[in-house]
Amino acid sequence: MNSLFEELAAREAAARVRVEELEAEVAELSGKLGLARESLERLRIARETVAEVLAEMTPEKAAMGGDARQPATSAPVASAYAGAERQVIGVLAVPNWQPGMGPEVLPRVCRDIVEVVADAPGPVRAKQIVPRIGLPAETGKIECRRSKLKRLVERGWLDEDVPGLFTLARRRGGVSSNSR
Template structure:
């Protein structure tokens, strides 16, 4: 009796493991496709950015013949490459918030520290999304990655008193 009950429990667990393994494979495949898609989109957007294509908010396009409704074109949110004289206000809101948080920090900080400051829960998915934004800001020259996972301003603003260096008398 006891042996039969143990065998049934083992068979039940094996069945559940097989079902979960199948579901895991399906989800891994979906995840893999999403990663490839994200990387492809990032490459295309980088090429567009490097080509100097204007990027901005969605714009009205001319309607197709025979239609009186305007067509909305979807614009891409782009992070421009940093250059001298470029202000943080050219960045999309969340990127601007990230740069401002890092500018206020006294030392390099991690994605998990930034996520709550930009209104995201400190869960893995949101932290990884934030890390992706940080990496993009590093790639575009706004931030530097001091050590793996520690981010700081790439071009810190002068400290008070450094704006104008007067010679001592």
């Protein structure tokens, strides 16, 4: 009979270990669930705040970039969000360049790219930009930045006269290269 009791004791010990492992997994998953809930709540609040701000914006404030304190003597900077509907479906992260706009309106990564291109002595390639903004020169990082460069070209911030070679758009300060 000792062998039966020994077998039951061994199974009980194995079951106890399994229960402890599952309790540890539950604790870990509870922590992950808590973090996911916090992230969800922050996103909900951000969405509601943006909707409130856009709902409160008048077309005049939107045309001035949302700053009603701008002096009347300066020309208002056209906003990418001018005339935005009250129900927002998407947001234009990289606005179309317009006279008076500076790189400070761009998302941080795009601003960094524009600054690197501006500091370069000539046209630059995506693989030259990646290490200058502090990223490893890996294919994925290069291709991601290349797509951002193409978006900046589409929106008027950069030029790509030769495929793959990027320069600042030649119409800085509201003067286009065609009007010179």
